[in-house]
Amino acid sequence: MNFNLTILGSNSALPKINRFSTAQILNISERFFLIDCGEGTQIQLRRYQIKFSKINHIFISHLHGDHIYGLPGLISTFNLLGRKSDLHIYSHSDLEPILSFLLTNIERNLQFKIVYHQTNTKEKTIIYEDKKVIVEAFPLKHKIPTTGFIFREKQQLQTLIKEKIEFYQIPISKRKEIKDGANFTTSEGKTIKNSELTLKTKEPRSYAFCSDTQFSEKTAKYVENINVLYHEATFLENLKIRAKETMHSTAKDAATVAKMAQVKLLLIGHFSSRYNNLDAHLTEAKKVFENTVTATDGFTLSI
Ligand SMILES: [Zn+2]
Ligand SMILES: [Zn+2]
Structure with missing residues (x-):
């Protein structure tokens, strides 16, 4: 099952030649989740050859321009490409009137439906769920209501070992509970352990944004034990005051969250345009949390 991340944009608000504003694509088993949609996201989708028609769910963390200005253009392109299927957008409730105004005045003949899902910016809530994936939103601390997102693969049912099922003559009615983890008791009263009857399934993977x-x-509490954590690192520690004023993080802050949450890997991004070279961000973060990577545009990861 795929669980692949592609970074489309890794810069903060001011434009930068080689770094676009925040946008990421997470492909979980051919579900292409777009996370944030900064200006130029559709250019980056083209650059990294991601099919527009595959995107059905867009998650927006907050309504600052560098996270949403790509939406009107992308929606317009969807329409030009003949999209008919519903587009689901998960965001703060204020996005709907903003987009609706633009679309009713500029993009009058939208051929598909936009379904808005309101995120709760006060507490952790499940905002999307299907057979294989669950997505939660949780509050972050920023100038306006902002949420992070956690994408989790669901624990898959265990696979039965055919020979064992036949050997113990396990009836069909008992097989579902064994897949769920139950032991089996034979007609003679002997307990057969679940581990003898099933193949172990992989640990479910997770990604936090x-x-x-x-x-x-x-x-750190919200993202405890996540496999891969993306955390913004707009500034370096020497601009800590600026980070506080703007309610952003430093590379050290991001690494401290990763360490506290005991994640496996930290990705840092949302870099201020003042930085051309990001080596200092990496060095600063690695001092606190060794397994850190700078997630710049085009960075891909198979989780
Ligand atoms: Zn931003
Ligand atoms: Zn912001």
């Missing part, structure tokens, strides 16, 4: 936020211990 922490968009614009200042450092918060609460964030």
